[in-house]
Amino acid sequence: MAEYSCLIVEDSPMMRQLLVFALARVRNLRVTEADDGVDGLRKLASARYDIIVTDINMPIMDGLKLVKRVRSDPVHKDTPIVIITTEGSQEDRQRALQLGANAYITKPIQAPQVIATVKELLKIE
């Protein structure tokens, strides 16, 4: 069975822990954590990931900038990206999707929704 790798980019340790718990429910998914966008890019440069889950509001480099950078990276330009945002407005979602995000989840996050979104993007049963 194929093994997948996921990069979580989130500055809040609590949210990271929650995402790790949620994604531990997805079989054969290996999860790596990054504290912010810069840390995320560093980790993306050293390994290949099958999916990226990132928060929008982060210090140093926010999620939208990270999406832009990932889309210009030849290795990860097609990697699915899930945006996690506090904002529920249509405009923010549109902006994230226009930049190249594949899906968005609004806070407060629900583990089943995170799992379903990741599975759908990775095409896992």
Add this chain to the structure above:
Amino acid sequence: MTTEKRSSSSSQSDAPGADLKSERDEFLKKFSRGSQLTEEFIKDHERLQARLQDLETENAGLRAKVGADQAVRELLLKIDTLESEKSELVSRYRQAEAATSEFTARVQEVESEFANLANLFVASNQLHSSLSARGVTRRIKEVLAQLVGAERYAVYLVNPEGEELVPIASEGVPGNNLLPIRINGSRIGEVHKSGVARVAESDPSLGTLEDPPAVIPLSVDDRVVGTIAIFSTLAQKNKFDTVDFELFKLLGQHAAQALVAASLFAQAERKLPGLEAFLDLSV
């Protein structure tokens, strides 16, 4: 005349007697009758033979028909068997389908329970992962914002006189609204006095400072020492779920304890208690 003579002479010499003649006639009659009967028998025989042939043909036809009927009967029987097998299979399929959907519902229920437990574990873990009052306060705010989805909220502690609730942390509330609240005569004070959380059933995203949709008393060792008031939630959070009520309970029981522990630790100049503090516990 000659003829007559000859005849009469002949009859006198060759002609049989009257008895013989009568016998001959009788015989001829009988013979003729026998011949007639024989002919009739032959005709009957021929007719019967023809009838027999017809019957044999008819019989063969009937036999074939019976054979065909038997095949039809066998086919009908087979159809009945197959129909019954099909009904049984359909019934078993429906049972399996019902079991599958019940199983799926159960899996979803378990997943949802797991998600709720994960939220509670993470919240509890975070609340007790800091021994600084600032760190604990930041984590209380994180739980409220990230897990509950609160947009505007404040954390109050009771003053030493027990008359007012003093805000110690807040989010989304203008400074001029962050004033100490009298315990008597205020909604938040009422919750503090009763020690029972008040959670409105209406859309919490439409809550106001005057009518907060959720007020949670904070307790330490059965003493209410403060409250959390959620004035409104994020727009997409239009109702409180089961997990939110569990989170309110957890915050009510653990937030103040974590704050008190952090405060005592600071007072002790971040020194851990010596072993002697634990030796006389009589456990």
